[in-house]
Amino acid sequence: MRELDRLQQIAENMKSEQLTHKELIAQRTHINVSDEEIDGMDRLIYNHSLNKKSFREFMKLAPVTFQNRIQKEIDDGVIPEPIYQNKQHLFTRMHIQTLMDHWGMPKYSDQYEPRAIAIENQKGGTGKSSTSAILATASALDLQTNAKVLLIDLDSQGTLGQSMISTNVDDDAIYLTAVDIALGKKESTGDYANLVQNGYTDREIILNAPFSTHLPNLDVMPAFSTDERFHDLFWQAQTDEEKNQLVSRFAHEVIPVLKEKYDLIIIDTPPQESPLIWMVNEAIDCLLVPISxxxxxFAATANYLLTTHARFEGLPSNGNNLLWSRVLIVNHDEKSPSELDVIDKLSRTVQDRLLSTYIVHSELVAAAAELNRTALDVAKSEKLVPPRKYDDAMTSINSVYKQFIREIKSISVRGK
Ligand SMILES: Nc1ncnc2c1ncn2[C@@H]1O[C@H](COP(=O)(O)OP(=O)(O)O)[C@@H](O)[C@H]1O
Ligand SMILES: [Mg+2]
Incomplete structure (x- = not known):
């Protein structure tokens, strides 16, 4: 047998042992989210719970008023009794969200238009996935903003999206990635086609595709290696019109439906330029470019930005959809003189499109990633890193989030 033929045989052997998307999610959800319990309570749920005092302060209510309102909702069965632990009453995010909805508190969508935001840079390892996860989590944790957030993972080589799923896996359920949905009726076989045959509309399929996470207002759409077939279909397309149709599917069919349900759609992208990136670029309102x-x-990002104008101009909307673009410094070691030189260069060249806040290099970000979490999902009391380092990372992440959400809100006021 020729060596080359032997390789083909090996590939086919491996393919036969490859887990399906569904099996992979089933495995991952077993090891995540519930990997640790605090007195019977899931670690992630516990870390994001608020004690009575914090919740009351957020509600801006006097103690007696707050107590009476809470007691009424418990008596009426809106929420169960809060969890009593370490001499304090804890309200989970799920219960807080239920109460906020029940009380009709202001929502993001009352005042702001929904936005799709891509996190993009052709350079691998520059911080796209970390930035996507941090901003999505920070947005979902922000009670004041009260936005519904969707994180779409489009990097078929990564595991970001899958690691955030907390749904119990149902044997009968069908799992679709964002690419499955983008291709939709283009494919005559497969899960999407089956759903259509069973009478589901595109809208129903799209709205049901995202998975829930440990946060009530954060959902996620994971990527899978079969997403690569988007490229195959694109390159097989015979005419420009067919190619344009494929590239427009996100913009025309998927994102508008998702915007009915979600206020902030954050899209993590793969490192290489490809038709998938074009499809994303055609559909987004905002572009955030993280750079270490x-x-x-710096060199790779300069090359990427040099091609960005032509990339958007060549799309059906000619880039007129893009409202906001910023460069964000991430993974920055403040003690490194050479990094400070690069930051000076960024200030001189990117100017007003460089966000003034940045994410510091931190053991916390790396240690959290090891646990399939973001830094925001780690409690100080877990002592994953020394307290000073924990505070430094949190301060930096929160300052970036605040600047990000303020800017997004400022370009999204309804009726403007
Ligand atoms: N602020 C940070 N501090 C420490 N490590 C970081 C930080 N940001 C990213 N990293 C690490 O750098 C690596 C690449 O980051 P990642 O977000 O996956 O980049 P990309 O998605 O662009 O390939 C990961 O191992 C990640 O944990
Ligand atoms: Mg990535």
Whole structure:
């Protein structure tokens, strides 16, 4: 047998042992979210719970008024009794969200238009996935903003989206990635086609595709290696019109439906330029480019930005959909003189499109990633990193989030 033929045989062997999307999710959800319990309570649920005092302060209510309102909702069965632990009453995010909805508190969508935001940079390892996860989690944790958030993972080589799923896996359920949905009726076989045959509308399929996470207002659409077939279909398309149709599917069929349900749609993208990136670019309102302040990343980002104009101009909307773009410094070691040089260069060149806040390099970000979490999902009391380092990372992440959400809100006021 020729060596090349032997390789083909090996590939086919491996393919036969490859887990399906569904099996993979089933495995991952077993090891995540519930990997640790605090007195019977899931670690992630516990970390994001608020004690009575914090919740009351957010509600801006006097203690007696707050107590009476809470007691009424418990008596009426709106929420169960709060969890009593370490001499304090804890309200989970799920219960807080239920109460906020029940009380008709202001929502993001009352005042702001929904936005799709891509996190993009052709350079691998520059911080796209970390930034996507941090911003999505920070947005979902922000009670004041009260937005519904969707994180779409489009990097078929990564595991970001899958690691955030907390749904119990149902044997009968069908799992679709964002690419499955984008291709939709283009494919005559497969899960999407089966759903259509069973009478579901595109809208129903799209709205039911996202998975829930540990946060009530954060959902996620994971990627899977079969997403690569988007490229195959694109390159097989015979005419420009067919190619344009494929590239427009997100913009025309998927994102508008998701915007009925979600206020902030954050899209993590793969590192290489490809038809998938074009499809994303055609559909987004906002573009955030994370960059680690190192010379190689600076050079790669310059190349990426140089091609961005032509990339958007060549799309059906000619880039007129893009409202906001910013460069964000991430993974920055403040003690490194060479990084400070790169930041100076970024200030001189990116100017007003460089966000003034940045995410510091932190053991917390890396340690959290090891646990399939973001830094925001780690409690200080877990002592994953020393308290000072924990505070530094949190301060930096929160400052970036605040600037991000303020800017997004400022371009999204309804009726403007
Ligand atoms: N602020 C940070 N501090 C420490 N490590 C970081 C930070 N941001 C990213 N990293 C690490 O750098 C690596 C690449 O980041 P990632 O977000 O996956 O980049 P990309 O998605 O662009 O490939 C990951 O191992 C991640 O944990
Ligand atoms: Mg990534």
């Amino acid at each position: 302040p190192r010379e190689y990343d």
